[in-house]
Amino acid sequence: MRVALGADHGGFRLKEEIKSLLEEMNIACEDFGCDCETSVDYPDYALPVAEKVAAGEFDRGILICGTGIGMSIAANKVPGIRCALVHDMFSAKATREHNDTNVLTMGERVIGPGLAREIVKIWLETEFQGGRHQRRIDKVTDIEAKHLGVK
Numbered sequence: 001m002r003v004a005l006g007a008d009h010g011g012f013r014l015k016e017e018i019k020s021l022l023e024e025m026n027i028a029c030e031d032f033g034c035d036c037e038t039s040v041d042y043p044d045y046a047l048p049v050a051e052k053v054a055a056g057e058f059d060r061g062i063l064i065c066g067t068g069i070g071m072s073i074a075a076n077k078v079p080g081i082r083c084a085l086v087h088d089m090f091s092a093k094a095t096r097e098h099n100d101t102n103v104l105t106m107g108e109r110v111i112g113p114g115l116a117r118e119i120v121k122i123w124l125e126t127e128f129q130g131g132r133h134q135r136r137i138d139k140v141t142d143i144e145a146k147h148l149g150v151k
């Protein structure tokens with residue numbers, strides 16, 4: 001498993017915490033910034049992470065901003081990305097089992113590092129259930145293709 005990490009200034013500290021967690025878990029990760037708490041724009045960090053995951057260069061992406069909302073909106077614009085904003089452990093499990101999400105976002109101004117670590121562990125370790133959920137994902141992919149002019 002290879003994980004791409006990114007954050008804006010509002011998520012920088014939590015990104016550093018999650019980077020330590022991934023190291024503890026022996027999961028390979030690459031940090032796409034930002035590098036400090038100086039104000040930046042979240043789409044600039046969502047885009048490279050989402051593109052690398054969509055291209056298959058990384059298995060998963062984790063993006064953090066102040067709320068997690070901007071990052072989730074931006075990441076979901078990249079075709080092939082299924083990104084979920086998660087702030088609880090139930091949703092972390094459910095969004096892997098049901099939505100096969102490949103990008104996770106969280107808000108540093110919303111949750112503490114302890115809960116964020118548990119969410120990441122669950123989200124990385126939970127398998128997609130397939131079956132009826134795959135049919136639903138295929139319908140979501142059809143929406144994406146229709147609006148890209150592919151269908």
Ligand code: RB5
Nearest residue numbers: 010065066067068069070
């Ligand atoms: C930055 O102030 C903040 O707007 C950003 O981190 C994020 O919460 C946007 O959705």
